[in-house]
Amino acid sequence: MIPEQRRDFIYRYVHEKNVASFNELAELMSVSHMTVRRDIQLLEEEGKVVAINGGVKLNNLLKSELPWREKAELHHDVKRKMGALAAMLIEPGQTLYLDAGTTLFEVAKAVAASHCFNLTVVTNDFSISHYLMDMPHITLYHTGGLVDQRNRSCIGKSAASFLHTINIDVAFLSSSSWDLARGMSTPSEGKASVKEAVLTVSRRRVLVCDSSKYGKYGMFHICALNQLTDIVSDVHLPADAQQEIQQQGIKLHLVESDEGAHYAEAGR
Incomplete structure (x- = not known):
């Protein structure tokens, strides 16, 4: 996956699960923990997710919705x-x-x-x-x-x-x-x-x-x-x-x- 595809995958996955660990995201996308952390940091800067201890959750303040x-x-x-x-x-x-x-x-x-x-x-x-x-x-x-x-x-x-x-x-x-x-x-x-x-x-x-x-x-x-x-x-x-x-x-x-x-x- 290219970076944009990874971030889109993370956002959709967290939409479905509400919370996800760094480990499961790294395994699902076959990338390193560091790559996952960088992607989550960018999503957090966009206000879409919130990083938590060991993982990530959906931001309660929604700034955008998934496509239909x-x-x-x-x-x-x-x-x-x-x-x-x-x-x-x-x-x-x-x-x-x-x-x-x-x-x-x-x-x-x-x-x-x-x-x-x-x-x-x-x-x-x-x-x-x-x-x-x-x-x-x-x-x-x-x-x-x-x-x-x-x-x-x-x-x-x-x-x-x-x-x-x-x-x-x-x-x-x-x-x-x-x-x-x-x-x-x-x-x-x-x-x-x-x-x-x-x-x-x-x-x-x-x-x-x-x-x-x-x-x-x-x-x-x-x-x-x-x-x-x-x-x-x-x-x-x-x-x-x-x-x-x-x-x-x-x-x-x-x-x-x-x-x-x-x-x-x-x-x-």
Whole structure:
């Protein structure tokens, strides 16, 4: 691997594992410990990771996100289960918003396979709109706007302006970072404006996000968690977070993360 490929590998690996040792990274890439340390130092200077004793972890302050294709490979089993659970929250005839991202792509697949007819779906995600294009029981709108090529979606003021013209029954939202202290956040100002617009026009607001993103935060605040009506996540969400979320009156829906496990729901 050339240096850029190594640093990209380290960042993707730490995104998936949250923490990694110098030893395992050196073995995986067949390079010396010194090479790994130099690569990590550069990633740390970019604000992407934090060096710890014997290894490295993901920086809780996210300054960038992985591209769509690479994110799609992470936690796929959990994302699929969350998508199936989220689709259980919809009813025939509703207008839905599907936010951008690989987790929401799984929601789109589950919505398309559901028995709900006469649905209207609004999205800013090109992968989702392409997937739903030939579904006869779904009326489809795309927000348009500035194209974020890394994430295959539209962001910014134009997309937000379109969203302000419609009323949404159920909005399914994604987030790269969320917790009780800082709420939902993102490293992208353009994404923030779209999500803020969705929140103002939606009757039911559902965050669909796995526990690996809990405790992370981005520069741009979107909303406090108590502005959401539901959260769909997995059982590895910290127990104290589960309890406080329910105490705030938010419906918390959790899926098991092991293959073949059943769905679980908390706080009904």
